[in-house]
Amino acid sequence: MRRDIFQAIADPTRRAIIALIAIQAMTPNAIAEQFDTSRQAVSKHLKVLHECEVLKQEQKGREIFYSLELEKMKELDIWLEQFRKIWESRFDNLDAYLAKIQKERKDDQ
Amino acid sequence: MRRDIFQAIADPTRRAIIALIAIQAMTPNAIAEQFDTSRQAVSKHLKVLHECEVLKQEQKGREIFYSLELEKMKELDIWLEQFRKIWESRFDNLDAYLAKIQKERKDDQ
DNA sequence: AATATATGCAACTAATTGGTTTCATATAAA
């Protein structure tokens, strides 16, 4: 089964769980209260996120606290890097273009 | 049907198509040659990516050139921003911690 | 010790996905 950060964030409920947990560690019950779906459905999402290593668990008695594994989010950031380079270079081109037409206007004077 | 950038990049073939097209605009046939799947399967991926506005089309005679819509990739970047803030603040904490123990060592001397 | 709470797993289901093959259409080349 495909288990990666891209598949993990494809589902909107999972993205909401990630955003929720980014702020503070939470138990499955506390998380489930924030959604309209059943506790078990949330539990399945947590399983997926844990298998992708997006979340980590910490057992405290009968409770389990899930927290965000920031390193995994960085993987996404790294993938995005290639496009960031492109869009920055396009801005550079725009800068160069603006400088060019500005120079031309100056030359016209 | 859910059609967003997150769902668009969930599939590895689609991510490969995006990366391929980021470099230069390409026709469906040229793209399909890069993959093991059929031209029609690639065509379906292109349809999804186009519907998500990740790709844009430009018709030239009987050929269609697909190119990347960088703005859509920025949407992803914006979503990531919230986590970037967190991990930067954690690094700040690490910096503060390192400064603290360094000071303590100094005090011990 | 009996009961309540927190959690995960199994079995089932409807919808979606990613692929295939076949067919239709539009443009270019002979």
Next chain:
DNA sequence: TTTATATGAAACCAATTAGTTGCATATATT
């Protein structure tokens, strides 16, 4: 004008997904 090429759409299929309900287990609480 006939033929070849580029592309998308339709119908179908197997696998996956996201949800449900019911059950099992472990830890607290009474």
